[in-house]
Amino acid sequence: MVTCKEMHAVVIALHKKGFTGKDIDTSKIAPKSTIYRIIKNFKESGSIVVKKASGHPRKSSKCQDRLLKLIQLRDRGTTSTELAQEWQQAGVSASACTVRQRLLEDGLVSRRAAKKPLLSRKNIRDRLIFCKRYRDWTAEDWGKVIFSDESPFRLFGAFGKTLVRRRQVERYHQSCVMPTVKHPETIHVWGSFSAKGVGSLTILPKNTATNKEWYQHILREELLPTIQEQFGDEQCLFQHDGAPCHKAKVITKWLGEQNMDILGPWSGNSPDLNPIESLWSIHKRQVDKQKPTNSDKLQAFIMQEWAAISQDVAQKLIDSMPGWIAEVFKKKGQHCKY
Structure with a gap:
């Protein structure tokens, strides 16, 4: 293999011969x-050695860069x-600018920390038990589950980040x-x-x-007709989570009387295992787009946008369940993106 110097x-040599x-x-x-660059450099310096790059020398060595990375990853x-x-x-x-450049070279950028429910050791253990139990389920199996949950909607409390393009x-x-109020109606x-x-x-x-x-x-009045x-x-x-009112004896007895099979046991603090959380995200974004200005309009838009959610959207969320189960299992019970 021809080296750069060769x-x-x-x-x-070819240039000297008139080529x-x-x-x-x-x-x-x-x-x-x-x-052309080699020939130009030869004409200017009379040497085949390439000029060193101009500019200030790098302030840190590779070893020092690795140290910086370790310091950042420590905290x-x-x-x-x-x-x-x-x-x-x-x-x-x-x-500080140089520090950011070095970290960027290693793919480390500053971002807002993701907010997730705190997982105790029991939560993590329960999540792994749940994932092991259902890890072999197919999308068709998950299609036989009806998921449920409660969720809040806030007036003037936009879901997620609101971006505008401005000067x-x-x-x-x-x-x-984006208007805000001290105590938004929920x-x-x-x-x-x-x-x-x-x-x-x-x-x-x-x-x-x-x-x-x-x-x-x-x-x-709502679940049975559905x-x-x-x-x-x-x-x-x-499926329902482990809220106290869900686990009450009277509820457990009533579900048994209806011959209703329950998915679980459900792990606490596990929104990433419930596809309805993603459905709430979709729903809230659509409600926010309507820009409700009072409680009555907010309620109307909540019902309107819920009814507008297509069966195709619901199917895709259910189809994603095997992937979420595998991801949580892969992360040994820790959080995953949902």
């Missing part, structure tokens, strides 16, 4: 631009200014400001869905706690 020597850059290019010994919340100060103790005098001086322009709902589509959605009465009596009312509509006489499983 290639330079061949180009200069032009165009002539040398026909030999395909090197790219055309490289050939992900350390700022670039704090890293620069700690790096200086290792003999590297660099700015530098337009930060407080009316069209670029509407709580209960809903269910399966691969066959969304079920009924219930808006819970204001200032009413979801106790076992109210929950039994929801199951009787199951009958979607599954008929076909057997299905019902």
